[in-house]
Amino acid sequence: DAGVIQSPRHEVTEMGQEVTLRCKPISGHNSLFWYRQTMMRGLELLIYFNNNVPIDDSGMPEDRFSAKMPNASFSTLKIQPSEPRDSAVYFCASSFSGGRYEQYFGPGTRLTVT
């Protein structure tokens, strides 16, 4: 199994630009999570999906952030417009919610907004 796949691994963009981060969960997993990691705030859950349906988006910082999961093997996190304070590492994780809870993380996307 290839594990959780994220792209791009690094993204540098200018303030005001749109950024789209992509995630492919582990095959067979039906829950997907987007996290943001910064030195100041640690690991924060932004949003999670169960069976492609958003369950909890209370961690999404503001309307500039949006996430979609059009099918079981793909999810996107979009920031529009981006701001310097969005600079962070964004992780995607997946798990199988049928009685097992282990979450497996992708390699992350390091976003820098200048």
Place this chain on the structure above:
Amino acid sequence: GENVEQHPSTLSVQEGDSAVIKCTYSDSASNYFPWYKQELGKRPQLIIDIRSNVGEKKDQRIAVTLNKTAKHFSLHITETQPEDSAVYFCAASPAAGNKLTFGGGTRVLVKP
């Protein structure tokens, strides 16, 4: 919502000594408690977990204990080695669904 506190924030130990990291949680409905290790520039990796029906779990040099009454759980690393140097995160998950709330992390440095 759930709140997870983790202590200490940094921990320095001599190689061969033990390291202990403690976490407390607030939601009595939480029933799953994983620990993740994150090396510099890498993803968090699950190293051990415990469910609420078990008080202790061990895997080679690492062990986790859980006290549901007091709502705290701990990670114990024995015979520490330099490769144990990393940031360790505890987390808690509610009975319904598998949303994880993470503690603030502990930076462990094992000095040779």
